[in-house]
Amino acid sequence: MNTKAYGTYADNKPLESMKIERRNVNENDIEIEILFCGICHSDLHTARNEWQSANYPVVPGHEIIGKITKIGSNVSQFKVGDIAGVGCMVDSCRECDNCKNDLEQFCDSGATYTYNSVDKHLNSFTYGGYSERVVVDESFVLHIPENLDLAAAAPLLCAGITTYSPLKHWNVGPGKRVGVVGLGGLGHMAIKIAKAMGAYVVVFTTSLSKVDDAKRLGADEVVLSSDAVEMSKYQRSLHFILDAVSAQHDINTFLSLLKVDGALVLVGAPLDPLPVVSFSLIGDRKTFAGSLIGGIAETQEMLNFCAKHNIVSDIELIKVNQINEAYERMLKGDVKYRFVIDMGSIKE
Ligand code: NAP
Ligand code: ZN
Ligand code: ZN
Numbered sequence: 001m002n003t004k005a006y007g008t009y010a011d012n013k014p015l016e017s018m019k020i021e022r023r024n025v026n027e028n029d030i031e032i033e034i035l036f037c038g039i040c041h042s043d044l045h046t047a048r049n050e051w052q053s054a055n056y057p058v059v060p061g062h063e064i065i066g067k068i069t070k071i072g073s074n075v076s077q078f079k080v081g082d083i084a085g086v087g088c089m090v091d092s093c094r095e096c097d098n099c100k101n102d103l104e105q106f107c108d109s110g111a112t113y114t115y116n117s118v119d120k121h122l123n124s125f126t127y128g129g130y131s132e133r134v135v136v137d138e139s140f141v142l143h144i145p146e147n148l149d150l151a152a153a154a155p156l157l158c159a160g161i162t163t164y165s166p167l168k169h170w171n172v173g174p175g176k177r178v179g180v181v182g183l184g185g186l187g188h189m190a191i192k193i194a195k196a197m198g199a200y201v202v203v204f205t206t207s208l209s210k211v212d213d214a215k216r217l218g219a220d221e222v223v224l225s226s227d228a229v230e231m232s233k234y235q236r237s238l239h240f241i242l243d244a245v246s247a248q249h250d251i252n253t254f255l256s257l258l259k260v261d262g263a264l265v266l267v268g269a270p271l272d273p274l275p276v277v278s279f280s281l282i283g284d285r286k287t288f289a290g291s292l293i294g295g296i297a298e299t300q301e302m303l304n305f306c307a308k309h310n311i312v313s314d315i316e317l318i319k320v321n322q323i324n325e326a327y328e329r330m331l332k333g334d335v336k337y338r339f340v341i342d343m344g345s346i347k348e
Contacts, residue, residue: 163186
């Protein structure tokens, strides 16, 4: 089945209109007409081969919300006409310990990601949500709660789960002082979710223009991280820090803000190493850790949590022909706070 998509043929080429192949609906499959797709910084990292793992053509997009247009004979949890979501994964082995423990993102055979993974059905690579439609196994499709605005809920499928999962795993809640570093798509979701979990949230940004806005998003305090005097006031003051920065930066500065036994968890994924000084960790028995998206069951739990707390992303809705411009603005930190593509515009 030929499908219109927006992608790129090389790391130095802009995204453009193209045709891709989608498989026919098998017995366990769901076909979704894509309504909205968020733009994650990982889309840009991949399209420009910044992680040195791109398989071209790359059609990014893993924050997908759409309407179900067809279902296979074995599908039981969804029906035609339902609104459904697809996040960062579309398959995994389902047999290893991690898959059995609802941690498909850590599948021993490697999860099949929504784009840029080997597609076992079509003998090609998987193509993401910057497209008219997608066909996905029911086990990797999410229910979207009715009270959420569909365009603004799309970023929950990556930015939402990527921040919810570590916040929950490290027991963020009432009485905890939490730092969020980098106020982009992930960072702004981290503020909203950590606040809803009951934590006290301090945001660290490099952008003067976001200082007031972070408070509007729910932050209790905001610090301009380039201001050394302000930064020094937060030494050993936080239980937990979520670092969602997409580029090189000094981790040691942020480790010094943790209390004894505090943890700094990296979700941002710049390619180059982030050097850590031993004394940044051993002095106060600190942990430096990482986290990758979240499993499918946890993604549904996060969606339900967001529905209960009325949490969606702050978005700027764009058309497909604005994607390249959106990438440039994302690189400059000029997004408040997630671009979402109105996929209806691919038909224009
Ligand atoms: P984004 O919207 O572009 O936000 C990144 C933020 O990082 C910027 O808004 C900016 O915040 C800060 N920043 C950018 N360049 C910086 C620099 N040179 N120095 C200091 N701060 C800088 O990106 P995103 O979509 O939230 O993604 C963030 C990162 O997480 C990306 O690397 C992405 O690939 C990764 N990611 C990881 C996972 C996972 O599972 N672990 C999932 C999704 C995304 P301020 O303006 O506030 O400083
Ligand atoms: Zn993402
Ligand atoms: Zn597995």
